Amino acid sequence: MTEILQDIFANDFVILGLKVGVLLILLPATLVLGWVELKLGAHMQHRVGPMYPGGFHGWAQTLADGIKFVMKEDIIPKAADKFVFSLVPFITMLGSALIFVVVPIGPKLVIEDLDVGIFYVMAASSIGVIGVLMAGWSSANKYSLMGALRAAAQLIAYELPLVLTAVAIVMQANSMSLVDIVEAQRNYLGIGLPFLVGPGLLGFFIFLTASTAELTRPPFDMPVAEAELITGPFTEYTGIRFAFSLFAAEYISMIGLAAVATTLFLGGYLPPIKALSGLPVPGPLWFMAKMSTILFLLIWVRWTYPRLREDQLQKFAWKVLIPLSLVNIFVTGALKLTAWF
Amino acid sequence: MDQLIESPSHKRTTYGTGLLKGLAITMRHLLSRSVTVHYPDERDVLPSRSRGVIALKTENCTVCMLCARECPDWCIYIEGHKESRQPAVEGKRAKKFNVLDRFAIDYALCMYCGICVEVCPYDALFWSPEYEYAEHDIVELTHEIDRLNGWMYKVLPPVPLDEGAMGPEFKVAALPAAAAISAPVVEAAPVAEAAPVAESAGVSDEEAAAVRTKVYEEEMAKGSDPRVAEGRAKAAEMRARKGTKGPG
Numbered sequence: 321m322t323e324i325l326q327d328i329f330a331n332d333f334v335i336l337g338l339k340v341g342v343l344l345i346l347l348p349a350t351l352v353l354g355w356v357e358l359k360l361g362a363h364m365q366h367r368v369g370p371m372y373p374g375g376f377h378g379w380a381q382t383l384a385d386g387i388k389f390v391m392k393e394d395i396i397p398k399a400a401d402k403f404v405f406s407l408v409p410f411i412t413m414l415g416s417a418l419i420f421v422v423v424p425i426g427p428k429l430v431i432e433d434l435d436v437g438i439f440y441v442m443a444a445s446s447i448g449v450i451g452v453l454m455a456g457w458s459s460a461n462k463y464s465l466m467g468a469l470r471a472a473a474q475l476i477a478y479e480l481p482l483v484l485t486a487v488a489i490v491m492q493a494n495s496m497s498l499v500d501i502v503e504a505q506r507n508y509l510g511i512g513l514p515f516l517v518g519p520g521l522l523g524f525f526i527f528l529t530a531s532t533a534e535l536t537r538p539p540f541d542m543p544v545a546e547a548e549l550i551t552g553p554f555t556e557y558t559g560i561r562f563a564f565s566l567f568a569a570e571y572i573s574m575i576g577l578a579a580v581a582t583t584l585f586l587g588g589y590l591p592p593i594k595a596l597s598g599l600p601v602p603g604p605l606w607f608m609a610k611m612s613t614i615l616f617l618l619i620w621v622r623w624t625y626p627r628l629r630e631d632q633l634q635k636f637a638w639k640v641l642i643p644l645s646l647v648n649i650f651v652t653g654a655l656k657l658t659a660w661f
Numbered sequence: 662m663d664q665l666i667e668s669p670s671h672k673r674t675t676y677g678t679g680l681l682k683g684l685a686i687t688m689r690h691l692l693s694r695s696v697t698v699h700y701p702d703e704r705d706v707l708p709s710r711s712r713g714v715i716a717l718k719t720e721n722c723t724v725c726m727l728c729a730r731e732c733p734d735w736c737i738y739i740e741g742h743k744e745s746r747q748p749a750v751e752g753k754r755a756k757k758f759n760v761l762d763r764f765a766i767d768y769a770l771c772m773y774c775g776i777c778v779e780v781c782p783y784d785a786l787f788w789s790p791e792y793e794y795a796e797h798d799i800v801e802l803t804h805e806i807d808r809l810n811g812w813m814y815k816v817l818p819p820v821p822l823d824e825g826a827m828g829p830e831f832k833v834a835a836l837p838a839a840a841a842i843s844a845p846v847v848e849a850a851p852v853a854e855a856a857p858v859a860e861s862a863g864v865s866d867e868e869a870a871a872v873r874t875k876v877y878e879e880e881m882a883k884g885s886d887p888r889v890a891e892g893r894a895k896a897a898e899m900r901a902r903k904g905t906k907g908p909g
Contacts, residue, residue, distance in 0.1 A: 364687040368697045624687040625680070 325602060339431045342420055350571035354382040357619050364623040385563075392559035397460060400556065404458035408451045409561050412569035415447030419576035424499045426589050426603040437498040438486050441580050442479070445534065448569060449475040452543065455553040455565060467552020470630065471536060471543035477637035478533035478540075484645035485523040485530070488652040489515055489584045498580075502588035512594025514587035519652045524585040526645050531577040532618060533637070535570060539625035542633055578614040579607075586610040709817055713792035714804075715771070715778060716812030717764055721785035724759035728777035728786060736770035737777060738763060738803075764809060768794065769802040787816040864901050873898035 328334055355370075358381060362369030374380025396402055421444075422437040424430035434440050449471055456468020490496050492515055493504035505514050516524050533540035544552035544566070551557075554566045582588055587610070589603030628636065698705045707713070724741035740763040745755040778786045789812040796802050804812075864872075876897040880890030 360691065363691045363695060366690050366693075366695060368695045368699075371699065620684065620687060624683045 335428060338426075338429055342425060342429075342431065343417065346417055346420065346572050346575070347568065349575055350568050351382040351386065353571045353575065353615065354385075354567065355379060356615075357622075358382070360616070360619050361623045364620070389560045389563035394561065395556075395558045397556050399460035401458035401460070404454050405556075406561070408455040408458070408557075409564035409569075411451030411454060412448045412565045413572065415444060415449075415451060416569050416572035416576055418444035418447065419573075419580060422498050423576070423579045423583055424502055424588055425579075425607050429589075429604060430499055433497055433499045435495070435497045438490060438496045438501070438580075438584070441498070442483050442486065445573065445577065445580075446475060446479060448573060451565065451569070452553045455557070459553070459556040461556050463549045463551075463555045464553050467543045467545075467549045467555070470549075471553060474533055474536065474540065474543060474633065474637075477634055478530045478641070481526050481637065481641040481645040482530040482534060484642065484649060485527045486584060488519065488523050488645075488649045491649070491652050491656060492520070498583050498588075502583055502590060505587040506590055507594070508587075512587075512590065512597070514585060514590070514592060516585045516587075519648060519655060520585050522644065523648050523652075524581070526641055526648065527581055527585065528614070528617060528621075529641060530637075531581065532621060533633070535573050535577065535618075537570070537574070537618065538622045539628050540633060541627055542630050545627060574615065574618060575611070578611045578618065581614050582607060582610045586614070707790050707792075709790060709815075710788065711790035711792075712773065712775060712788040713790045714768070714788075714794060714812050715766055715775075715809070716787045716789040716816050717766075717806065717809035718785050718787065718813055718816075719761060719764070719806060719810055721783045722761050722764065723783055723785075724761050725782065727780050727782065731776050731780045733774060733776065734767075734770040734772055736767040738765040738767070761806075764806045765803050766809060767803045769799050787813065789813070789815050791815060864904065869898050869901050872901040 355378070359369045359377065370378030370381035372378055373384045396405055419441055421431045422434050422440055424433070452471045453468045456464045456466075456471075459465070489501060493501040495501060495504065501515075506512055508515065509517065514520075536543045543549070544554065549555070551566070554562055557565055586592075587606075589607040591597050591599065591601065591606055592610075724739060726739055729735070729737040729739045739761070741759045741761050743757050744760050745757045748755055775788065778788055791812055794802075794804075873894045877890050877894035880893050881887070885893075
């Protein structure tokens, strides 16, 4: 059984199909993740969330929302820079989707194994903020502009801890390729534990915090703080443009950063410990299970904490997260020099 | 201020425990069963005296208009006319009474304050637990007399009085007792002064009545007006009861 599966996955055409499938599945995945977030958030607030669309626990709610967005009127403000304004959804979606090019979902299931993989991930995940800045500037709206500037400031602040924690992992794995990073965890500490165990634990939490900020999700959603900025950079967007530039981009980035965190800290497609590698569970399933756990963590945090104030947000990045991630690098380096692993 | 700082609720806790507590709360809610009533599919059993809609008992209404006048929204419409009933005895006046023609409540305006129910002196308005009367047309929200009567079928009879509460019979039985209790409070000084005198006078009802008859006859003998005589006789009787001598 396992051999047949391995044969199937060794076929080039199957792999090519799966690679294309990974990108094609992203948009439906946002619908699923959006529904999961609606339901989890509702139950965390002692509600039940959508119950009707689709019949079973409102599974089609986000699909219906999508259809609603398509049918809404598409408005571009008169004073807006029309070309830039309409380019924004593509840029934000692009930035989110590019991450998946280098993330290995199975042993051979990676679209392109770049040797600068993690560097590429960090670069690609920052593209989205260009879209946000474009939205803020082209909308000709003060709320949009302020939101966009906040998003830019936030990205500068939180990109640093994100990169610095990744540096520690690169030091542990001796490679920037995401496939190599996963493979380095195959025999980590002799029993194949993920990098989460050890100095990676601190890095993992810094990475998740910085990811949340990068995604502008609560408690770091100052750029789209609806109480003060309406919807920040996307105030002037309507219909499907709004859905793509805000919701789809957010959920795809969320899946992307969760996939990267899975690869860096949880051992990607490997089983959590080498002793479990005999189980007939394919790599992508391990990957999905780990990624779902991280997505759940992100949703859990989102529905628990209130929004930070802008100055608190900046203080937290520069005074807490960046020093902590520097300490993380130092500890990892020291442990590596003393040949602990 | 010192108390605030010393109170245990303001003790500093370990850094970050508050964040974990928050996560624990949301997780607890996620794992516990939701209390939502899935309304159109299932209906909650409301308390039988819930305040969902106002019902009208038409036979009790006297068209006094108190409810319509007290309504803060002026959402009660009442129309009526006067009719007269032929007197039972020849030569007496005809009895006039009000007849209710229209009674309507506009639930689009009503704010469910319940003042009309409180103010109705004849128990014609009641709260009913019914609540499903949403309409597609706002005009339909004005419930006319038939519909208001229809809400009555779920109205329960009034609750029995509490143990020891003053019921309708208190006017007959309890009033003298209440007066006796309140007397020393209101007229404390005169009673305290008069009481020993009254005791020494020791006037019984019969004696007092005798004083009254005697004074009346004396006055009549003097040729006073009968009404004056009666008044003076009564005053004398009161004085005799109190034990004071009075003028003259």
